[in-house]
Amino acid sequence: MKGQSRKSKGRTPSARSKMEIQKVMRLEREVWKAAREKNARNFRKLVSADALMIFQSGILTQPDYIATMPGRTLEENTIENLRGHMPNANTVILTYQTVRAGNFEGKPFPSTRVIESTTWIRRAKGWVAILNQETPLET
Numbered sequence: 001m002k003g004q005s006r007k008s009k010g011r012t013p014s015a016r017s018k019m020e021i022q023k024v025m026r027l028e029r030e031v032w033k034a035a036r037e038k039n040a041r042n043f044r045k046l047v048s049a050d051a052l053m054i055f056q057s058g059i060l061t062q063p064d065y066i067a068t069m070p071g072r073t074l075e076e077n078t079i080e081n082l083r084g085h086m087p088n089a090n091t092v093i094l095t096y097q098t099v100r101a102g103n104f105e106g107k108p109f110p111s112t113r114v115i116e117s118t119t120w121i122r123r124a125k126g127w128v129a130i131l132n133q134e135t136p137l138e139t
Contacts, residue, residue, distance in 0.1 A: 021084035024092040024120045024127055029079065031118075031129060036074045040066045047129045048121075054133040056110055074102040090122040097137070112136045 027046055034042040043066060047053075051062045060068070077100035085093045099113045114134040120127050 017086045021086055021092055024094060025082055025084060027120065027127055028082070028094055028096075028118055028129075032074075032077055032079070035069075035072075036077070038069045038072075040069055043069075048123070051128070051130045051132070054131075056112075056114075056134060056136060057104070068104070071105040072102065073104075074100060076101040092120045092127070094118045094120070098134075110136070 030042065031046045033039075034046060044062070047062045047065075049062050053060045053062075053065055077098050080097045082094065082096040085095075087093065095115065095117050097113060098116055099111060100109060101111065102109050114136050117131075117133050117135075118129050119131040120129050
C-alpha cells in the first residue's frame with residue numbers, strides 16, 4: 001500500500017499480542033459458560049453494560065440479555081475455528097463458528113450453524129466484550 005512501510009506489510013502478531021488474544025479467547029469461553037449457567041454476575045463482569053448482541057432474533061443490550069436469562073436455556077454450544085485479531089493494543093476481535101442448542105421461553109433456538117464475531121476492548125478493569133454478532137451459514 002502506498003505510504004505503508006515494508007515492515008508493517010504482512011506483520012505477524014507479537015508474542016504479547018498472541019498472549020492477549022489467548023487471554024481473550026479464554027474469556028469468550030467464560031461468557032458462554034456464564035450464559036449456560038445463567039450466571040448474571042459473571043456475565044456482567046465479562047460483557048460491558050453498553051455492549052450489543054446481534055442475534056438472529058434481534059438486537060439486545062447486556063441488561064436486556066441478563067433480563068432474559070431466566071427464560072433462556074443454553075444446553076450446548078461448540079466453538080470451532082476460533083481465531084483472534086488484535087488491530088491495536090486495546091482491541092481484540094474474535095471469530096468462530098458454533099451451533100448452539102437450547103430454547104428461549106420454551107421455543108427452540110434455530111439450530112443453524114453460525115459464524116460468531118465478538119469485539120473485546122481493554123478498559124480500566126480489564127477486557128470486556130462490547131459487540132457480538134452471529135451470522136447464519138447456509139448449509
